[in-house]
Amino acid sequence: MKYDVVVVGGGPAGASTARYLSQKGAKVLLIERRKLPRFKLCAGCLSARITPLLPKGWESEVLNKVRGGLLGFRGEVFHEKLEPESVAYIVDRSSFDRFLVNSAVEEGTVLWEETEFLSFEPGGTLRVKTDKGTVEANFLVGADGFYTRVGRQLGYRKEKYFRSVEFWTEGDLRDRVVIDIGVVKRGYAWIFPKGDMVSVGLATTGKENTLSVLKDYTAKHKLIKFGEVKKAKGWMIPFITSEGELQLGKENVLLVGDAANLVDPLLGEGIYYGVLGGRLLAEAITEDPSNALTLYGEKLRKEILPDLIYAGKIAQLAYSFQWAAFRMAGGFTMDRFLKLLRGEESYIRLYREGLYDFVKSLLSFENFSHIIIDKILRRR
Ligand SMILES: Cc1cc2nc3c(=O)[nH]c(=O)nc-3n(C[C@H](O)[C@H](O)[C@H](O)COP(=O)(O)OP(=O)(O)OC[C@H]3O[C@@H](n4cnc5c(N)ncnc54)[C@H](O)[C@@H]3O)c2cc1C
Structure with a gap:
């Protein structure tokens, strides 16, 4: 045939x-x-910009509509932003x-x-x-x-990939997601709604023991009390x-x-x-x-390529200086990020227009030497 x-x-x-x-x-x-x-x-988690690409009837696959969420640092401090409309959808x-x-x-x-x-x-x-x-x-x-x-x-x-682990447990996040930086060396931990449950996981390009970091994260999280980390599974995400x-x-x-x-x-x-x-x-x-x-x-x-390249430049800075990234990410930056999920903003603009604020945040909140700042500016 x-x-x-x-x-x-x-x-x-x-x-x-x-x-x-x-x-x-x-x-x-x-x-x-x-x-x-x-x-x-x-x-x-599907960013809302995907919907014009989906076949008719996709709405019936949606378990949760996400209107925004919390960006946290190590599950201890948080910025929160919620939009009136959905910015993402959770599917099984x-x-x-x-x-x-x-x-x-x-x-x-x-x-x-x-x-x-x-x-x-x-x-x-x-x-x-x-x-x-x-x-x-x-x-x-x-x-x-x-x-x-x-x-x-x-x-x-x-050659390049995140190592990732995830498990599902009881929990109720309704219309928001939680993303925590500062948990792994390069990457983030998440808590996403999953119907009546929550998905808890992390992705990192570092060499840490992902399962033990996940256990520690769930044990200490301020917002959510989890049961035991049972049946966590791992897989790779290339980029x-x-x-x-x-x-x-x-x-x-x-x-x-x-x-x-x-x-x-x-x-x-x-x-x-x-x-x-x-x-x-x-x-x-x-x-x-x-x-x-x-x-x-x-x-x-x-x-596609410009998105991936500039998301990579943001990742390079944000995951190298996670506290500075967290400090600058409140309000305006989160706003723009949610717009990006709806397809109304691009990684290129986020990077170019956010770089100045990022460096300011680094200078104000991190006691790094000018040599390091110079290095970052030269990567532009
Ligand atoms: C823990 C974790 C969480 C993630 N969360 C998100 C998220 O929230 N949002 C998001 O956008 N992305 C997320 N991702 C990434 C996302 O899952 C992948 O990018 C996506 O599945 C890629 O789709 P794909 O069709 O390329 O490959 P896959 O979904 O992996 O599909 C490949 C298919 O090929 C089949 N196959 C493989 N080999 C053969 C063979 N030899 N013969 C026949 N069939 C074969 C497999 O059975 C499989 O069905 C996550 C990944 C992980 C690991």
């Missing part, structure tokens, strides 16, 4: 790529190794991902669940091997997550801070989502960029099949 495109991975990136391709009339096979719905470790990933895959199937995508992608033989017509047999395709899309088998066959390895770290694929084998490192290095937000990346990839394949990789790269450089 021959397809226009075989997509590996039924997460947000793969399901969206398949849906957009099918909408444009391509013959698409979507391969997912697990039976759906499948578990995916994730806090499930197993149900949300199945919804996205079903939407692709409704548009004409053929789905093979419980099917493992094994390898491909390159060529104008690719031979894609799975544990259920071999199919042919003009394009192969690797949307197979952090450990991407498609990407590894192309020779890619992951990039420069254009050269994008892993987009080669010739007619293309990557998207975590497989391509399309995740922001400040928050580890990957669902929005995976879904948007899927749309851009589908457009590139259908608009100019003979030049799809180049076109995909151009679209990503325009619509």
Whole structure:
């Protein structure tokens, strides 16, 4: 059997790529190794800017509408900001991902669940091997997550990533999220609503023992009393801070989502960029099949890369000087951050216009020498 495109991975990136391709009339096979719905470790927070990219009916997947929240320092002191309208939505990933895959199937995508992608033989017509047999395709899309088998066959390895742990417990946050900095060396801890429960976790690029930091964090938190940290699970979140770290694929084998490192290095937000990346990839394949990789790269450089690069610059400063970042983040900065989640602000503007306030905060509240300040200004 021959397809226009075989997509590996039924997460947000793969399901969206398949849906957009099918909408444009391509013959698409979507391969997912697990039976759906499948578990995916994730806090499930969608920034509101994703909603125009979602299929009709997405509202029924929403467990909690988030209007803002608290930015804390080590769970001890907090800034709070709430908007009248939602800035983010919480979903359950197993149900949300199945919804996205079903939407692709409704548009004409053929789905093979419980099917493992094994390898491909390159060529104008690719031979894609799975544990259920071999199919042919003009394009192969690797949307197979952090450990991407498609990407590894192309020779890619992951270099930058957060190590993350998460568990769910009783709790009631209603319409707000809690993000705490100062807890890990480079990254943050979170408490997000999850229906009637809460998701508690942390993500760090440091080398600390994530589980013991999580236990300590939950034991000492001022706002919320947790039960025991039971059944915490860990997973990796890749990210990039420069254009050269994008892993987009080669010739007619293309990557998207975590497989391509399309995740922001400040928050580890990957669902929005995976879904948007899927749309851009589908457009590139259908608009100019003979030049799809180049076109995909151009679209990503325009619509996604600036966000990721400038989120990385903010992360570099904020996670190096966490107390100064916390001190400056009240009021105006939080306001703008919530706007960013709604798609009304950009990381570039946040960085450029926030840098002066950040340095002021560093000078006022941290007793660092002028040499360090000079260093930061030179990174601009
Ligand atoms: C603890 C934690 C919390 C997070 N919280 C958030 C959050 O709140 N908001 C946010 O935006 N992002 C969050 N992220 C990041 C987010 O989960 C990922 O960026 C997102 O899932 C990427 O989507 P994807 O489709 O690229 O990959 P995935 O969702 O990982 O999907 C990949 C799919 O490919 C399948 N697959 C893999 N290999 C094969 C194979 N060989 N054959 C067939 N199928 C295969 C897998 O079974 C899987 O279904 C979090 C991550 C973690 C670890």
